[in-house]
Amino acid sequence: MLVRCLYASRVATPMPGAALDQILVQSHRNNPRRGITGLLCYASGVFVQVLEGGRDEVCDLYNTIVRDDRHSQVRMLVYEEIAERRFGSWTMGQVDLKAVNPSLLLKYSKTADLDPFAITGQATMALLTELAATGSITRRAAV
Numbered sequence: 001m002l003v004r005c006l007y008a009s010r011v012a013t014p015m016p017g018a019a020l021d022q023i024l025v026q027s028h029r030n031n032p033r034r035g036i037t038g039l040l041c042y043a044s045g046v047f048v049q050v051l052e053g054g055r056d057e058v059c060d061l062y063n064t065i066v067r068d069d070r071h072s073q074v075r076m077l078v079y080e081e082i083a084e085r086r087f088g089s090w091t092m093g094q095v096d097l098k099a100v101n102p103s104l105l106l107k108y109s110k111t112a113d114l115d116p117f118a119i120t121g122q123a124t125m126a127l128l129t130e131l132a133a134t135g136s137i138t139r140r141a142a143v
């Protein structure tokens, strides 16, 4: 059985690019063998991540991530059983919001900033789905 979950969190201390890279290195190392796919988005001190895969694998990884002291205030926004993956092309894709057309952010929020704490989980999920469809997903070359 496949599930998808979406959560948001706040970075514990300002995160340099190398620290973000480290999370992506861990993700690309671990996620393929667990059958986990998804996206990670980091902007202005906020993480948004969507995880897809088997229920046990997604729940186990989520429980690990929640205890990670690199972030706090982890809030589950969406949890759903799914018939098929939506982000299956990425072991953990990264969204560079600086490259995203502000009108796409405005479509779902009051301002052109990503604030998953201020909009519904479904709106954040719709935004990530649209980012994936519009080719806004990158992968750091180092991972």
Ligand SMILES: Cc1cc2nc3c(=O)[nH]c(=O)nc-3n(C[C@H](O)[C@H](O)[C@H](O)COP(=O)(O)O)c2cc1C
Binding pocket: 023, 026, 027, 028, 029, 030, 031, 040, 047, 049, 061, 064, 065, 066, 068, 070, 071, 092
């Ligand atoms: C925002 C955030 C997202 C993360 N996403 C993943 C992930 O998708 N996959 C993963 O294995 N670890 C992820 N981690 C790291 C885990 O919390 C944990 O440190 C890691 O899985 C441990 O793996 P290791 O034992 O191989 O070092 C994430 C951490 C943070 C703070």
